[in-house]
Amino acid sequence: MICVRLLPGGDYPSRPPPALLPPAPAALCVIARGGSAGDGPITMRAMLQGEGQGEAAREGLTPKGAEPGKDAQPSRVKPALPLHRKVCYALGGAPYQLTGNAVGFFLQIFLLDVVQCYHVPYSSLTMFLGGSQMDRDSATAYRMGVEMLSTLVGSGTQGQIVGSHHASMRKRCDVANGTLAENDTSLLPDVLENARTAYVVASLVLGSLYFLSCLVLFLGVKEQPGRYTPLGKTRLPFFASLRAVLSHSSYTRLLAGFLLASLAFQLAQGIFAFFCTHAAGLPGSFQHLVLIMLVVACLSIPVWQWFLVRFGKKLAVFIGLSLIIPSLIVITVVTHNFLVYVFMVALAGSSLAVLYLLPWSMLPDAVDDFKLQNPTCLNLEAFFYSFYVFFNKLAAGLSLGISTMSLHFAGYRATDCTHNPQVILTLQILMAPVPIALLLSSMAVFFSYPIDEKRRKQIRVEMEATGRHQGQTERPESEAS
Incomplete structure (x- = not known):
């Protein structure tokens, strides 16, 4: 009373x-x-x-953390992240992967033989979906599953449309070698013109899917503000924000490891179609190998999500990245054996799923760690994710530049039906030794990454304590998962 x-x-x-x-x-x-x-x-x-x-009201007590004399807000449990929001958010990743991976697998051979701002706001939307830490990891797994599926659709569409034209190029070369003089084995202009038309058709198909996915994301996902993620502008100047983000050791190590791993995968990915065409003796089969790799990667996403929840993210990174190393070695050594390549690209696809899932699942942990250490630095999510996307694009540009310049100095000419031994050796070096060295360097950087499972649990406890102070509590991990 x-x-x-x-x-x-x-x-x-x-x-x-x-x-x-x-x-x-x-x-x-x-x-x-x-x-x-x-x-x-x-x-x-x-x-x-x-x-x-x-309970505090029934006992006539002031809740902990509230000032006397002010209305006390009852503690409320955060609602679970709705399934439809996860699905709509995941579908938003399709545009980037539909176009990005079609470019990744086929731009190299397109540039040699024939002649994105979206990702930053989309990826940073992870921090504004609402829900708990486990909800966010679950939404990331949904996103990567759809991105792998869209990669499969994009690369499959691109491969089936343009792959037959590259096979016809090789057949025309075989005919030319049998009927023309040895020094007159250039490709005919009409063959290259047909290849250009095929790329235009593929781009129209992918563009339509791109627009549809963007529309689903826009209509189905709304930003949810939180204690450390208010919907507003940053109060720090640009260079002060930049210095604060880049001085956070957890983020910089994660960024360096992601750059090295992404460079290794994109170098092998960018050269793979060209390697199959000119070094492995499988010119008409590389599009099928790409499909097998992406199907396995898509199916591996739920397995790796279970593994990282059960055994931790750092262990998943080490095991996942190491799977592709024997695959690259065998692919480089063995030629003219489609069955062996099927098993090796399946193994590489499982490793590719780790590259898609783990770095993007680890980034929100680094952002949370930064927020707890710098509670006054708010609304800097765009900085974290923009650098992540920038280094991913940087890896793509570096891989394309390295492979193109290496082939140029090796004496590659697009109009040649057969290539000299230096070109073949260059392709083999770019396919295995260089990516393996980059992967080992990436694993060494990830080994020094300070946020392990113990630190993740500590971050979750501190975030929950802050949430209780603000009148919200997160659901238990078992319920969220």
Whole structure:
């Protein structure tokens, strides 16, 4: 029972003012004194019922962290991240992968033989989906599953449309070698023109899918503000924000490891179609090998998601990245054996799934670690994700430049049907030794990454404590997963 004494000198309504009511239901005893000095005390007893009975209110206590005299907000549990929001968010990753991986697998041979801002805001949207830490990891797994599926659709569409033209090029070369002089083995212009037309058709198909996926993302996902993720502009100047982000050791190590691993995969990915055509003796089969690799990668995403939840993200990175090393060695050594290549690209596809899932799953942990250490530096998610995307693009540019310049100095000519031994040796070096060296360097950097499972749990506890202070609590991990 809470008693409030109203002082004389004014008319009061029959019900006490709202500001005098406690935050939760309680018996309210109001002792009022009449307007004149001669009136005696009048006692009124009212039982007022309300909603949302909290423990602190029932006991008449001020919640922990709240200032006395202010209305206390009852603690509420964060709602689970809805499935439809996860799916719509995941579909937003399709445009980037539909076009990006078609370019990754086929731009190299397109540039040699024939002649994106979207990703930053989309990837940073991870921090504004709402839900708990486990919800965010689950949404990332949904996203990567759809991105791998869109990679499969994009590369499959591109490969089936343009792959037959590259096979016809090789057949035309075989005919030319049998009927023309040895020094007159150039490709005919009409063959290259047909290849150009095939690339245009493939681009129209992928562009349509791109627009549809963007529309689903725009209509199906709304930003959810949080304690450390308010919807607003950063208050720090640009260079101060840049210095704060790049001085965070967890993020810089994750960024360096991601750059090296991405460079290794993209170098092998960019040269793979060209390697199959000119070094492995499988010119008409590389598009099927690409499909096998991507199907395995798509199916491996749920397995690696379970593995990282069960055994931790750092262990998943080490095991996943190491799987592609024997695959690259065998692919480089063995030629003219399609069955062996099928098994090796399947193994590489499982490793490719790790590159897609783990770095993007580890980045939010580094962002949370930064926020806990720098609670006044808010709304810097775009910096974290923009550098991540930039280094991914940098790896793509470096891989393309390295392979193109290496083949140029080795004496490659697009109009030649057969290539000299230096070109073949260059392709073999670019396919295995260089990516393996980059992968080993990446694993060494990830070994020094400070956020292990123990630190992740500590971050979650600190974030939950902050959430309770703000009137929200996260659901347990088992329920969120």
